[in-house]
Amino acid sequence: MGDYKFDLQNYLKELEYLVNIDSGSRNPRGISKVADFFIKKYLDIGYSVKTHEINEEIGPCLEIENCSSERYDILLLGHMDTVFEIGTAKERPFTIIDNRAYGPGVIDMKSGLLSMYYALKEIYEKELGKNLSIKIILNSDEEIGSRGSLGIISRAAVKSNVVFVLEPARANGALVLQRKGLGAYDIKFHGIAAHAGVEPQKGASAITEMGRWIVELNILNNYKAGTTVNVGIASGGTARNVVAEEAKIQVDLRFKEIAEMNGIDKAIEDLISNPIIKGVKVDVNKLGMRPPMNPMDTTMKIWSIIKEIGHELGIELDWVATGGGSDANITASLGVPSIDGLGPIGGGAHGQSEYLEIDSIQPRLEVLKKLILSPKLSRLF
Numbered sequence: 001m002g003d004y005k006f007d008l009q010n011y012l013k014e015l016e017y018l019v020n021i022d023s024g025s026r027n028p029r030g031i032s033k034v035a036d037f038f039i040k041k042y043l044d045i046g047y048s049v050k051t052h053e054i055n056e057e058i059g060p061c062l063e064i065e066n067c068s069s070e071r072y073d074i075l076l077l078g079h080m081d082t083v084f085e086i087g088t089a090k091e092r093p094f095t096i097i098d099n100r101a102y103g104p105g106v107i108d109m110k111s112g113l114l115s116m117y118y119a120l121k122e123i124y125e126k127e128l129g130k131n132l133s134i135k136i137i138l139n140s141d142e143e144i145g146s147r148g149s150l151g152i153i154s155r156a157a158v159k160s161n162v163v164f165v166l167e168p169a170r171a172n173g174a175l176v177l178q179r180k181g182l183g184a185y186d187i188k189f190h191g192i193a194a195h196a197g198v199e200p201q202k203g204a205s206a207i208t209e210m211g212r213w214i215v216e217l218n219i220l221n222n223y224k225a226g227t228t229v230n231v232g233i234a235s236g237g238t239a240r241n242v243v244a245e246e247a248k249i250q251v252d253l254r255f256k257e258i259a260e261m262n263g264i265d266k267a268i269e270d271l272i273s274n275p276i277i278k279g280v281k282v283d284v285n286k287l288g289m290r291p292p293m294n295p296m297d298t299t300m301k302i303w304s305i306i307k308e309i310g311h312e313l314g315i316e317l318d319w320v321a322t323g324g325g326s327d328a329n330i331t332a333s334l335g336v337p338s339i340d341g342l343g344p345i346g347g348g349a350h351g352q353s354e355y356l357e358i359d360s361i362q363p364r365l366e367v368l369k370k371l372i373l374s375p376k377l378s379r380l381f
Ligand SMILES: [Zn+2]
Pocket: 079, 108, 109, 142, 167, 326
């Protein structure tokens, strides 16, 4: 006790173990392995762990806490799932080249998970922060929208003063205080098939109606307001000489304010009720929605504490807004101040070039640890 020292080599060894486990969102076995690693780790430092089995398609969600309380000083969030298929870890396992570590999920966010643990382990070993009530949620479906863990995260968030999310810091080192909201739609067009040469007038082209939707949806882009509507996939039809019976598009929506999303939904309803091709029916399936994350007054107060901690450590810290979503969207939209990007620095998430800056591990761990223990933070609530 008391003489704890951060051991980077050990950290990297444990990170290698975690990165080399394939844990895609639809790989419950892989995620269970990652979960088992952390269950043991947290039990070792006196935390209790509750495992939520959500369904057989996705892995467990862990609820971890250092005490049972009505109110938590801090909620820490991380996700154990990655976007990568089974076999990726074998294909390109954990590697270190110069100051960077590579491998599937190395920055998004296996190093974040590990840093969270190391910060809490050090606090425990040094017998600090004994009066803090801390809850942690490690979920396994973040990369597919957190629909299964939404309830668990929301219930924990509303009982907490503040939420810290261990998603990576941006490549330039910035944290994240603002994220756009996100919507996803699958839209299907059902028309009437007919021979294009013999009696096209008896048909109703699903593709023509779809084409009109693509153009109309594109008009809804409003970069100034931060609203983007992207038709990412379009398909339809069966043959050149057949009036298309079926067509479909997949649409991604990003927005800064809920009102913007409501406006898009209204425009979609108008399109449904006013088709240009009579006889085409349109099914809109809204697959999910993440509300926007916008900083509140308290978020900015916490931010100045973080800046100060950075100063003490000789790190100039900044924050950015991003179009990508995370579980911080859920907690911030519930009115709980949420700080994201508290993990180490890296980039290339979701791609082959994903990397972690090894030099950033310890400094960012220090920031997190000092933030958790900050008396100024606890005085805010
Ligand atoms: Zn992530």
